[in-house]
């Protein structure tokens with residue numbers, strides 16, 4: 199404990215004149231200690247005796263917790279206070295807490311201090327004690343308040359751990375400090391398991407053809423019937439012994455009518471152990487659009503999606519290891535040339551789409567608006583479209 203800090207806190211808790219005197223007593227005590235090696239002509243032992251009726255003490259009165267102890271938000275801390283030698287206490291209290299303090303006037307002097315559930319960080323405060331002889335003393339304590347302890351602990355698997363298809367994952371659930379469970383339920387994709395006695399160990403079999411990210415929910419029931427839950431995730435990759443022989447995608451061709459639309463894709467691997475495994479979400483699989491102006495690959499928790507960005511054509515390249523395969527993507531491309539809105543004719547409606555994009559670069563060689571294929575959407579394309587109109591003067595029907 200820093201003496202400076204203690205003094206400054208202590209000083210604030212006492213009337214002004216008392217503070218001064220306490221200061222002098224300490225100074226005298228220090229000088230007495232020093233007087234073994236050097237004499238002090240101003241303050242001597244007689245001064246100490248004459249000041250003795252001040253009745254202040256500053257012994258270490260806090261038995262526990264230890265200064266610097268780690269506690270947790272929401273916990274109730276028992277502050278155990280003891281009287282200094284030769285004294286008995288009549289009142290102890292906490293001071294300078296950033297939240298509601300506690301005090302006691304009955305022995306044994308144990309204060310139950312509730313740490314607010316939203317408080318974290320160092321907590322420095324003073325314990326003030328009054329002895330039956332009228333003397334007062336104090337002790338400064340710093341506790342380190344950490345976020346609350348988990349009430350339900352997943353010992354295994356470690357979050358994000360990697361396993362192989364066909365493995366058995368031993369799920370180990372433990373109750374947190376000062377809590378117990380009567381039952382633990384485990385819900386994973388395709389599996390609902392439980393354990394009714396401690397240790398809560400639940401073997402979870404991973405199907406041989408399964409790969410990807412797995413999220414499991416744990417529900418624990420306490421003796422009072424309270425249900426508390428947590429979750430964990432792990433990854434499943436194909437077993438290293440199985441060789442990937444072929445890569446398949448579904449669908450192989452994607453046609454999206456307009457920008458903003460998307461379509462889900464799946465990637466499957468044919469392995470040497472005669473097993474087909476979904477590799478869509480495998481960390482070894484890369485899926486990339488060769489033209490982001492036309493379509494992009496979106497990675498959302500539900501899977502991989504090809505999303506249309508602009509009119510045109512692109513290719514999605516799917517790669518796992520050395521194997522590659524491709525998906526053809528067409529956005530806003532319809533059977534009839536010049537039909538830009540897909541209603542089966544070429545008319546003013548299509549011309550309007552072209553005019554809106556006038557003097558902008560095409561998304562690429564497959565842009566349906568770039569009718570002359572020169573890489574720019576301009577007047578040359580509008581006149582080309584007018585020549586393609588289904589009805590005279592590009593009339594709408």
Ligand SMILES: [Ca+2]
Nearest residue numbers: 537539541543
């Ligand atoms: Ca049309």
Ligand SMILES: [Ca+2]
Nearest residue numbers: 568572574579
């Ligand atoms: Ca053009």
